[in-house]
Amino acid sequence: MKILNLYAGIGGNRKLWGDNHDITAVEIVSEVANIYKHFFPNDNVIIDDAHEYLRKHFREFDFIWASPPCPTHSVLQMTRYYDESLKYPDMTLYQEIIWLQSFFKGKWVIENVKPYYKPLIQPTFTMDRHCYWSSDYIMAQEHTEKTFTDIRDDIGEMEKEYGFDLSEFKGTTDIRKCLRNAVKPEDGKYIFERICQI
Numbered sequence: 001m002k003i004l005n006l007y008a009g010i011g012g013n014r015k016l017w018g019d020n021h022d023i024t025a026v027e028i029v030s031e032v033a034n035i036y037k038h039f040f041p042n043d044n045v046i047i048d049d050a051h052e053y054l055r056k057h058f059r060e061f062d063f064i065w066a067s068p069p070c071p072t073h074s075v076l077q078m079t080r081y082y083d084e085s086l087k088y089p090d091m092t093l094y095q096e097i098i099w100l101q102s103f104f105k106g107k108w109v110i111e112n113v114k115p116y117y118k119p120l121i122q123p124t125f126t127m128d129r130h131c132y133w134s135s136d137y138i139m140a141q142e143h144t145e146k147t148f149t150d151i152r153d154d155i156g157e158m159e160k161e162y163g164f165d166l167s168e169f170k171g172t173t174d175i176r177k178c179l180r181n182a183v184k185p186e187d188g189k190y191i192f193e194r195i196c197q198i
């Protein structure tokens, strides 16, 4: 399968997809893209704007996964009421959902956090702290949210839980943020396998 992995991060969602697919990953931060390339040397890693890449290249792929940035949708926004940095929710999330729903003929998944507002487009399914919009409904598996909440401040625990040793990248980028951003690899595998079976 030809797969497009947008907003690739360090590749949490992609970690357990194996090496039998032709995968293109797009990540805008070069230091983060370097980490991804280290773990997935066979993937075609592109340092670029994923939003524009999707618009131009979606026709070339069989399966598309996108994890657009979540901070402006997160419940943490509610703690920033007095903060000058309080931001509007980033609508690229909904642009990409509408785009794929309307134009893409293959299988797709867009992942984001459960937002602080009622989602403007109803998610296809939810799992743990995430909403998923997708070409297909899948039944959520057992919840692991508690584990994540317990470890989200501890880099070592997150590395263990997610199966990434990032020690050689410390100081190159914000490792804690990369790990917090990552989809749990088992969830990425579970969703990928079910959607590709349908």
Ligand SMILES: C[S@@+](CC[C@H](N)C(=O)[O-])C[C@H]1O[C@@H](n2cnc3c(N)ncnc32)[C@H](O)[C@@H]1O
Binding pocket: 006, 007, 008, 009, 010, 011, 012, 013, 014, 026, 027, 028, 029, 032, 048, 049, 050, 051, 067, 068, 069, 070, 181, 182, 183, 184
């Ligand atoms: C939620 S994280 C992705 C997590 C990833 N799916 C994982 O499981 O590891 C979002 C990533 O998108 C990157 N990013 C933000 N804006 C971007 C853009 N316009 N184009 C490409 N990447 C972008 C961030 O640097 C960050 O690594």
